[in-house]
Amino acid sequence: MAKTETEQKSNIDNRDLSIQENAPMSHSEILREQISEALDIYDKTNSSIFLSSFTAGLEIGFSFLLICVMSDFLMGSITQEAIWKINALVYPVGFILVVLGKSILFTEQTSLLFLPVLNKKSNLSDLFRLWSLVLVGNILGGMLISIIAVWIGPRLHIFSAETIEKISIHVIHDNLVVIWVSAILAGWLMGLLSWLLTSSDSTISRILIIYIITAVIGAMGLHHSIVGNIEVFSGLITSNEITLRDYLLFQTIAILGNALGGVVFVALLKYKAFAFDGKH
Structure with a gap:
């Protein structure tokens, strides 16, 4: 039976709608979505933000646990340099858990939360309040996950305190300028991660994006303040080679570098490039 003109028109409209839904987002659409997502976080209560951030700090620890397991397993079989590169394969696991679980991670949210300030929908005092809550959480x-890892690892015979010490020393072995520039690059990549995730709507593609970006951070040995916090703090509580001064210096430089990378190279440049019409 031949279709009526109305049915044919309806089918055409449905096909057009499907094509529009599957079409990639434009730069301005991504920017609007990012600002909208950031404003949703601004609307959350302080306790909600802190708990979500605390959860992210715990979940990202699974990257550290797997790094310890792989390092201990491979130690003595291949060179230390090869071990650090292989660890990049498991480094993304904690990030996948955090990002897909919608927990709030400082390095991912740094550039995102800065966008409403650029857009004049929020102010610097609220931004610093959010950054502080997320960072502390x-x-x-x-x-906490460091303490758990230090206790459970040797008891399960999956890694030793010596392995933790080697990982911690490896993280902070560079001078502060190198850590600073490295942290800027890591913050830049994490800001791009947030941007790319907004343009993707399938779970598989999101996992792939998270894996690629964070594996690059791991393979290059870039300094990430939140994973690095776990790595160096674990060394602090297990080894005499890591001092409180080492930990505090590393954290300060890594946090500032990550924040600068996300704000300048992603939030500021992306906003200036794509918000030229001022209608977001």
Whole structure:
């Protein structure tokens, strides 16, 4: 039976709608979505933000646990340099858990939360309040998973205190300028991660994006303040080679570098490039 003109028109409209839904987002659409997502976080209560951040600090610790397991397993079989590169394969696991679980991670949210300030929908005092809550939650969560890892690893015979010490020393072996520039690059990549995730709507593609970006950070040995917090704090509580001064210096430089990378190279440049009409 032949279709009526109305049915044919309806089918054409449905096909057009499907094509529009599957079409990639434009730069301005991504920017609007990013600002909208950031404003949703601004609307959350302080306790909600802190708990979500604390959870992220815990979850990201699974990257550290797997790094310890792989390092201990491979130690003595291949060179240390090869071990650090292979660890990049498991480094993304904690990030996948955090990002897909919608927990709030400082380095991912740094550039995102700065966008409403650029857009004049929020102010610097609210931005610093949010950054502080997220950062404190991430760090405290990381400290707790560090304590758990230090206790459970040797008891399960999956890694030793010596392995933790080697990882911690490896993280802070560079001078502060190198850590600073490295942290800027890591913050830049994490800001791009947030941007790319907004343009993707399938779970598989999101996992792939998270894996690629964070594996690059791991393979290059870039310094990430939240994973680094767990790595260095674990060394602090297990080894005499890591001092409180080492930990505090590393954290300060890594946090500032990550924040600068996300704000300048992603939030500021993306906003200036794509918000030229001022209608977001």
